[in-house]
Amino acid sequence: MNKALDAVITRWIQDHREEFISDLMGLVAIPSVKEEPVPDCPYGEPVGRALSYMLSLCEKAGLTTLDIDGRCAEATREGGETIVGVLTHLDIVPAGDGWTRNPWGELSGERMYGRGVIDNKGPAVASLYALRALIAAGAPVANSLRLIFGGDEEFGMDDIRYYLTKRPAPDYAFSPDARFPVIHAEKGIASGEFYADITAPTAITSLSGGTRPNVVPAAAQASLRELAIGHLSAAVEQRTHIMLVVENGEILVRSEGLSAHASTPHKGRNAAVQLIEYLADTLPEGDGALPLMRALADGSRMATDGSGLSIACRDAVSGALTFNLGKIALEGKRLTLTYDIRHPVTIDFDETLKKMERTLGALGFTMAPASPRAGLYLPASHPLVATLTRVYTQCTGRRSRPVAIGGGTYARTLPRAVAFGPIFPGQPENAHMADEYARVGDLLAAARIFAHAMLELGNLQPPSSNG
Numbered sequence: 399m400n401k402a403l404d405a406v407i408t409r410w411i412q413d414h415r416e417e418f419i420s421d422l423m424g425l426v427a428i429p430s431v432k433e434e435p436v437p438d439c440p441y442g443e444p445v446g447r448a449l450s451y452m453l454s455l456c457e458k459a460g461l462t463t464l465d466i467d468g469r470c471a472e473a474t475r476e477g478g479e480t481i482v483g484v485l486t487h488l489d490i491v492p493a494g495d496g497w498t499r500n501p502w503g504e505l506s507g508e509r510m511y512g513r514g515v516i517d518n519k520g521p522a523v524a525s526l527y528a529l530r531a532l533i534a535a536g537a538p539v540a541n542s543l544r545l546i547f548g549g550d551e552e553f554g555m556d557d558i559r560y561y562l563t564k565r566p567a568p569d570y571a572f573s574p575d576a577r578f579p580v581i582h583a584e585k586g587i588a589s590g591e592f593y594a595d596i597t598a599p600t601a602i603t604s605l606s607g608g609t610r611p612n613v614v615p616a617a618a619q620a621s622l623r624e625l626a627i628g629h630l631s632a633a634v635e636q637r638t639h640i641m642l643v644v645e646n647g648e649i650l651v652r653s654e655g656l657s658a659h660a661s662t663p664h665k666g667r668n669a670a671v672q673l674i675e676y677l678a679d680t681l682p683e684g685d686g687a688l689p690l691m692r693a694l695a696d697g698s699r700m701a702t703d704g705s706g707l708s709i710a711c712r713d714a715v716s717g718a719l720t721f722n723l724g725k726i727a728l729e730g731k732r733l734t735l736t737y738d739i740r741h742p743v744t745i746d747f748d749e750t751l752k753k754m755e756r757t758l759g760a761l762g763f764t765m766a767p768a769s770p771r772a773g774l775y776l777p778a779s780h781p782l783v784a785t786l787t788r789v790y791t792q793c794t795g796r797r798s799r800p801v802a803i804g805g806g807t808y809a810r811t812l813p814r815a816v817a818f819g820p821i822f823p824g825q826p827e828n829a830h831m832a833d834e835y836a837r838v839g840d841l842l843a844a845a846r847i848f849a850h851a852m853l854e855l856g857n858l859q860p861p862s863s864n865g
């Protein structure tokens with residue numbers, strides 16, 4: 399690293415702390431949650447306002463700006479043909495309940511609170527300040543440096559799909575919408591349904607559990623007809639995490655689990671799976687639902703490593719497959735189960751889904767066609783990954799290696815992109831939570847790292863000439 403240049407960049411960023419805070423507060427004040435389209439704002443007026451606000455900051459900085467039909471925005475420091483991109487997004491999830499701070503921006507000491515402060519408005523403004531610092535320092539950069547701001551990351555990622563129909567993809571890009579160090583592998587993701595009909599009479603009158611495919615269900619419940627009560631109370635003891643309540647001549651079975659993200663399902667306790675196992679053990683012989691419950695319970699069918707469905711696998715880069723049963727529902731005669739799979743990035747995903755379909759078929763279930771999203775993988779030796787790894791190590795003094803994750807980040811919307819920042823190792827993640835916050839000093843530290851990343855990538859050859 400050029401120490402003299404680093405000193406200028408670091409000083410410039412520190413000197414602009416107050417301006418940074420004020421720019422970010424202005425952006426956080428805009429409640430840019432996706433809404434119904436209005437003219438020129440396909441994601442709603444507030445998202446459009448956030449994009450124009452950011453573009454006006456970029457214009458003031460002397461960058462070439464472009465509004466991409468109200469879906470995205472970009473700001474470029476013109477250079478050579480090779481384009482280096484920094485991808486962030488300006489849309490947010492709703493503030494939600496439980497805030498003790500102002501969700502539209504509140505500064506308290508080092509901490510700035512507000513929806514989007516860390517996800518992803520803080521990093522977006524930090525990427526602008528990184529570029530401004532680089533320009534102010536007179537750093538020599540050969541390539542074009544482009545900030546790309548999306549308007550639809552939280553609900554659909556439709557923004558960058560559209561962007562790529564209008565604009566060239568950057569040759570190298572990073573997206574500070576996750577954490578440090580470089581994330582060079584993201585598992586493939588598929589979610590979908592499988593189902594079967596209960597054709598013979600059953601004691602079950604209702605059955606439901608879970609809210610979303612990518613969350614381990616914290617609760618599931620079933621109601622059983624009175625005729626089953628005698629059998630149940632005689633044959634079954636209460637179990638941990640299962641509660642029985644008799645109500646209006648029905649028996650209500652409540653299963654209590656522990657929620658977790660589908661990329662780490664083993665950290666949770668699946669209430670839907672508990673309920674299935676309970677029903678498989680306790681429904682009377684001859685009940686119409688019993689064969690399906692047994693098929694789902696026996697042999698740990700719903701195990702989080704996929705072994706029960708004969709799809710367990712792992713690779714050295716991204717680790718083991720994870721399986722999550724995210725939802726269960728009985729509607730009429732149809733029992734529908736919703737799953738989420740995170741798949742090792744170097745293994746054939748379609749082959750795994752075919753195996754799963756065969757296993758489920760043999761158990762009497764039909765699997766709806768899945769549309770897997772491919773993973774993201776660039777080897778550690780790839781110039782983008784190697785450069786960002788080096789920059790992170792030089793800026794922080796911490797040796798680091800690129801990491802693999804089970805989640806899907808914004809980076810996978812672009813080719814030749816990886817997630818990089820903004821959360822440092824060991825720091826809590828509070829995106830999407832009440833009292834979301836970021837420490838100003840951390841955002842500025844990230845800005846310094848982004849500046850060096852742009853500088854180094856800004857002097858790389860295009861991908862074709864160095865493999």
Ligand SMILES: [Zn+2]
Pocket residue numbers: 487517518551575808
């Ligand atoms: Zn985000």
